[in-house]
Amino acid sequence: MILKSQQNVNKKGRSLWYDAWKRLKRNKAAMVGLFMVIIFIIVAIIAPLLAPYPPDEIDLFNVLKPPSAEHWLGTDFYGRDLLSRIIYGSRISLSVGILVQVISLTIGTIFGSLAGYYGGKVDMIIMRLVDIVMSFPSLLLTIAIMVALGPSLYNVFLALGLVSWTGTARIIRSEFMRHRELDYVKAARSIGNNDLKIIFIHILPNCMAPLIITFTMGIATAIMSEASLSFLGLGAQEPTPSWGSIINNGLQYLRTAPWYSLFPGLAIAYTVLSFNLLGDGLRDALDPRMKDF
16 A cells, blocks of 8 residues: 555656646747757867867967958957857856856755754744845855955855855745645654654655756856856956956957957857746746646
């Protein structure tokens, strides 16, 4: 009987995710976003195969060349091929988006689950910490951390992760407050499961939908934040091909060589748009209130 019940639960779980996938496929904007994200990931993975030149190859005979058959997107002040640098820059953006979200979701999930499950003083202390962090403008707080740690790509991961976890904590807290009094949690307590097992084995798997949505949409925010920091000189340092630093280097040539800043800006817009479209579609598909079939 227990085995049969477990099989029914598994079938139901598979059905819920299958229904979500069906709803996602019906959302044309989300599928466009998914296709764009897949292209972005493929470009980042096979960047050495796609880039026509090494990203740091200096050619002083081809400085600030406009787009041509030899250099499709032109060259920068050092004669480096912009297409190659933008392609390699996708690796920076992808790694920042994923790693920052891993750090953010880890911190936010731990604090949010503890606050939502225990409530009382634990909830008060954690949520006051969340309020303190959220009281500062996120970009200014990130800049302050970067100034303290020093400009580098690895410090970007840490700074953005330490700043962006509060939204996740509030979402997970509300989910745990909703789930902690449900029958399956009471049953888990009654058979002797400890709090950690109930939190991470029983409740947390039922909060995966908002975590997936937060992770997807947070990647776009992390990419924008990294580009902003690199633009200000606090992110990836030369000769690392970061989209933000490329835009900053091209500002002084905006009238004479507009392609210098235009194309990395379009790359940022493409990437952020793709993750936002996919995130919006996932939010609609995973929303349990949207049972349209």
